[in-house]
Amino acid sequence: MQEVDGREEDPAMGGAAELDMESRLTDEHHQSLRLWLRMLSCTTRIENEIRSRLRTTFDITLPRFDLMAQLQRHPDGLRMGELSKRMMVTGGNITGITDQLEREQLVVRVQDVNDRRASAVKLTPAGRAAFDEMAAVHERWIEEMLADVAAEDKATMIALLSTMKRSLRVDDGV
Structure with a gap:
């Protein structure tokens, strides 16, 4: 090209x-x-x-991978509403993804200790191990796809996009 x-x-x-x-x-x-x-x-x-x-x-689908990535960062689990907010999808989508991952025993729903009406979602030990493997491979794929971009150019793009991101902030905290 x-x-x-x-x-x-x-x-x-x-x-x-x-x-x-x-x-x-x-x-x-x-x-x-x-x-x-x-x-x-x-x-x-x-x-x-x-x-x-x-x-x-x-x-695995990208949304399922993304949900597992969120949970990997929060070992104590996240409420469904928080997952929905972080992934910018509807609660129904989160429920469907969580149901699939739960059937595969990669996540578990646990009752929220502070609110008995709510539950949090956590990775199971099998889910944590599966995600760790996927994340390592995912990182290699990204490195491979961007291998032709010089390190200095990547650093410049990161800096420029950081400036752009700051200029795009809106009142809702994005």
Whole structure:
């Protein structure tokens, strides 16, 4: 692939522009829109590849992996509402994912000691071991996918995106 006028083109395919979010842009579009769609295209490509690899290698979906990642960071467990907030999905989605993981004995629901009406979700020892293995492989995949980006460029992008993230903060604490 090579970049021509901000769009990627594949010389092996006769120079045809790759179809993704950016393919609808013209030179008249604002730079901010071009940046947004470039970031979205990169994110989507990485996410799609990770989804595929998780499914093929571990027979798990990305949402299930993400829920387990949240629980890995909180060994005492999290309430369903907190998981919903952290993952930015509905409570119904969290319930469905939790039900699946519970059937596989990777998570367990435990009664909240502070509120008997509520429960928290925790990784089981088997869930913790499974997640540790998946997380290590996941990290290698990300390293592999970004291997062609120089370390200095990664550091620059992290700094620039940190600045952008700070400028995008809204009142709800995002």
